[in-house]
Amino acid sequence: MGNTxxxxxxxxxxxxxxxxxxxxxxxxxxxxxxxxxVYVTGRTTRERVSEVGRSSETIEGTAELVDAAGGRGIAVPADHLEPEQVRAVVExxxxDxxxxxxxxxxxxxxxxLIEFGRKMWEIELDRGLRMLDLGVRSHIITSHFALPLLxxxxxxxxxxxxDGTAESNKGYREQFFYDLTKNAPIRMAFALSHDLKEAAATAVSITPxxxxxxxxxxxxxxxxxNWRDGIAKEPTFAISETPALVGRAVASLAADPDRARWNGQSLSSGQLAKEYDFTDTDGSRPDAWGFLARYTTGEKPDPADYR
Structure with missing residues (x-):
């Protein structure tokens, strides 16, 4: 079906x-x-900036892009670590x-918060636990309130x-807290696939x-x-992809009446690009995880072969 x-x-x-x-x-x-x-939530609005500190990217801006794409975008400020704020979004x-x-x-x-190259006990505990809060606890809180409506x-x-598939994450993700944070959603999707069976719902994890x-x-x-200039700094940047690829992956899943076949699975944007026949904005179809599986073993695969 391409990108149409x-x-x-x-x-x-x-x-x-x-x-x-x-x-x-x-x-x-x-x-x-x-x-x-599409209800779009987050902490950064045109009036308030989150700890990430990127004031030019707001939920209002995202909602406007959804409108421009042909849907309806509704921006709702929410800190997903605050249960009552999440409850209010779902209500x-x-x-509506x-x-x-x-x-x-x-x-x-x-x-x-990421500090690669340091042992677990060398990382300030509050920083590590904050990573788990942001990437794991927030997901649990959101699902707890949203799933009864879904x-x-x-x-x-x-x-x-x-970040990563079940296969790629069999290896260590370089840092204790990051490894836990990025493996947990894979397992959450697997567990939810069981809890949601009676509702004929599908749960998956997906990574760009x-x-x-x-x-x-x-x-x-x-x-x-001029993104290709970054390859000089990091050779694997040659296999990078725009966020549009994972966006198209999720939209393709949502539009697939037979998506239940993916229930409980760990998926990637590159994998689904092949399955659903869509590309990135430049017409390429990056398979970053296929490339990295070879690259990390010491091989020197050509990125062009994985685009």
């Missing part, structure tokens, strides 16, 4: 938790492109529509966004590859227009 989309999700209601930037923003936009009404969705069809847990915002109608979809997010581009000192 219809309005398969017209009338569907989605909550993308953590939609300020990066993968969450792209997922919200891709769902809107297919006609969904609003219930009052009486249903929730798609839940995407993309809450994170802990990049500034299962009200059969066929719902829950997506846990993480080497994500060329706004924050990552800034870290490399490049823009989307």
């Amino acid at each position: 989309t219809g309005k398969e999700l017209d009338g569907r209601i989605a909550l993308v938790a953590g939609a300020t930037r990066g993968a969450g923003r792209a997922i919200a936009v891709a769902l809107g492109e297919r006609g969904a009404t 609003r969705i219930d009052a 529509h009486g249903r929730l069809d798609i839940l995407v847990n993309d809450i994170w915002g802990g990049e500034n 299962i009200r109608n059969p066929g719902g979809l829950v997506v846990e966004v993480t 590859g080497f994500l060329r997010s706004e924050q990552m581009l800034d870290g490399f000192g490049v823009t989307e227009e």
Whole structure:
């Protein structure tokens, strides 16, 4: 079907938790492109900036992009570590529509806490636990309040966004707290696939590859227009992808009437790009995890062979 989309999700209601930037923003936009009404939540608004400190990326901005894509974007400020704020978001969705069809847990915002190359006991405990709060506890709180609304109608979809697949994460993710934080959503999706069976709902985890997010581009000192200049700093950047790829992956899952076949599985944007025949914005189809599986063993695969 390529990248041409219809309005398969017209009338569907989605909550993308953590939609300020990066993968969450792209997922919200891709769902809107297919006609969904998308509630976008996060901590950074035009009036208030989260600890991440990126004031130019707001939930209002994401909602406007959803509108421009053809859906309906609704920005609702929420800290997903605050149960009453999450409860209020879900109660609003219930009052507005009486249903929730798609839940995407993309809450994170802990990049500034990562300290690679240090042992578990060398990391300040508060920093490590904050990572777990941001990337694990927030997902649990959100699912706790949102799933009773999602299962009200059969066929719902829950997506846990993480970094890495079950296969790739068999190896150590370089740092104790990061390893736990990014493996937990994979297991959460697996567990939810069992809890949601009676409701005929599907739960999966999904990971982008080497994500060329706004924050990552800034870290490399490049823009989307000249991103290839970053390869000199990090050779694996050659296999990177825009957030649009994982956005299209989630939208394709949501629009697939046979998505239950994926229930409980750990998926990647590159894998689903092949399955559903879509590409990144430049027309390529990056398979970052396939490339990295060889690269990390000392081989020197050509990135062009994985695009």
